[in-house]
Amino acid sequence: MRVIAALSVLVSAAVHLYLWLDFARDDDFLGPSFMLNAVAGAVIAVLLLVWRHWVPAFLALGFGASTLLAFVLATTVGLFGVTANWTGWAVWVAAASEVVAIVAGARLLAADNPLASRVQS
Secondary structure, three states, rough: HHHHHHHHHHHHHHHHHHHHHHHHOOOOOHHHHEEEEHHHHHHHHHHOOOOOOOOHHHHHHHHHHHHHHHHHHHHOEOOOOOOOOOOOOHHHHHHHHHOOOHHHHHHHHHOOOOOOOOOOO
């Protein structure tokens, strides 16, 4: 499950890097946002693979949820003056990978729940 979560976060990060290179780097708001998304996704993917802790799973879930929510807001009511629509391969690949990151992150958290009581024997 960690590999699936890492791959999904990395795919979303790669799409955002592609979009940054394609058009977003010239925008004062989108440029830094898309680059932050690309870097954060890469870092989270590495953490998922090398750190066996609940924190990377939480970050994957949060990354997927916040990135997908930002796009949904941009396509519905607008986000910081940015409007978008659900067209193009990049949109669908990123959205699908973010849904997978949410599900995989949630499953990892459920499997290693930091809030569950630990029974000492």
